[in-house]
Amino acid sequence: MHIEQTLIKAIQAATASYSEEIEIELEQPAQLTHGDYSTNIAMKLARVARKNPFEIAIVLQEKLEEMELPVGKIDVVRPGFINFFVSWDDVIFTNVSDYDISGEKQKVVIEHTSINPNKSAHIGHLRNACIGDTLARLLKKTGAQVEVHNYIDDLGNQLADTLTALLHTESTEPAERFGDYCWDIYSALNEKYESGEVTTSIRDDVLHKLEEGNNSTAWLGYAVADKLSSEHVEEMRQFGISYDLLVWERDILQKGFWQEAFSKLKQTDVFFKQEQGPQAGCWVIRTDDSTDGIGESEHLADKVLIRSNGVLTYTAKDIAYHMWKYGLLEGDFTYKQKIGELWTTSVWC
Structure with a gap:
């Protein structure tokens, strides 16, 4: 997410004088009163700098408030959490007003x-x-x-x-x-x-x-x-x-989208008809090279595109639909106006 990346870069800049090797983590607090994002970086730095984490957090807060960040408020909470409250209206409407619409519109x-x-x-x-x-x-x-x-x-x-x-x-x-x-x-x-x-x-x-x-x-x-x-x-x-x-x-x-997709899939090495095991008689697509396609897994059904009784799974039709979206199929829908x-x-x- 753009906001998370922006905050992480800002924290990296603010903590550079302490250490550049500490991993920075942002989390979304369970309670809204604690902000939209929170970091415990001050407590991590305390072990390196041998200082009180709350004091480090206060210094970082001052540095971060000097930066142009998409937040309305930055709070420090003991023992050293830094909480960010995002100004969502500013984030949305500033980005919208700055968008260049002079060129060709993107579909x-x-x-x-x-x-x-x-x-x-x-x-x-x-x-x-x-x-x-x-x-x-x-x-x-x-x-x-x-x-x-x-x-x-x-x-x-x-x-x-x-x-x-x-x-x-x-x-x-x-x-x-x-x-x-x-x-x-x-x-x-x-x-x-x-x-x-x-x-x-x-x-x-x-x-x-x-x-x-x-x-x-x-x-x-x-x-x-x-x-x-x-x-x-x-x-x-x-x-x-x-x-x-x-x-x-x-x-x-x-x-005929599925038939065309089926023909294209058969030309790959990852789509085949299973001859044995619990998926015998099914056409399956292999998504993990570490498996042989016949092991037990809670996600096993997601790999089946055609069941042994010939019925397609939703995954098969989704694949055909998305191949059409990306222009990988020759055909196209025909359309009619429904209402308005x-x-x-x-x-x-």
Whole structure:
């Protein structure tokens, strides 16, 4: 982070007369009353200088206050902590006003929110959307050409669960929105999973049909995902959060992005079909040369791109999507206007 690097360099300059070999550490205090950042450098220097750490901290405070730092206040707390209180308004608006927008605008793509289209949004989704929207607004203020994407995972386990719930459960609870109804049946489905009344193999079959496309299950999935995503977009709009483009995961498969990415991956030494062990029959990507790809690890599933039953993992589709972003694939999405300035990817325009 720029602020951390700035503070570390300043502390290095202020402590040069004591020692240049002491490692400088900044931490974020657990309590806001102790500042945004804190360092114990004075206590480390005390062992070298053979002085009281509090006295050293006071001297360092005076030196640091003479520098132009992005902080509003520097406090010293016994036995020798130096606490920094960042002037966030000055940091943000000074940098924005100093930004040179006379040249060609830089294009920036920000992808945020990306709620699974399986039920209504919750407060955690709003938090992430607020962070993404804030970044987009700040970058627009600097003069950048910002394009906000909302990636819709309409081929994942979550949507498959909701479809399974629609087909195998009911709810009599009153619901104002379709997403609220989906919350109820989603919970009911998990209870049926636990009791064995409905097996996850049904969900797996739904997921497989979603990926195949052009069948009754897939078309139902499209309708459900479209409805829920429209509710999400409308909910965020009430908070002033908007998007430029909705990217549908189904379009990544329909446009052949994954097939092209799959062909390119097979030309590398790190992507192969596992023949033995717990991943037998899976196509995996090796991310650590120290493993043979068949050992037990809590992160093992993240390396699987195609499961033994032929279903793609989210990692596989993400790889294809990001290869498209970086211009590594020949194809492109087709687009259509959805509402106002909101556009969406679409196989059929």
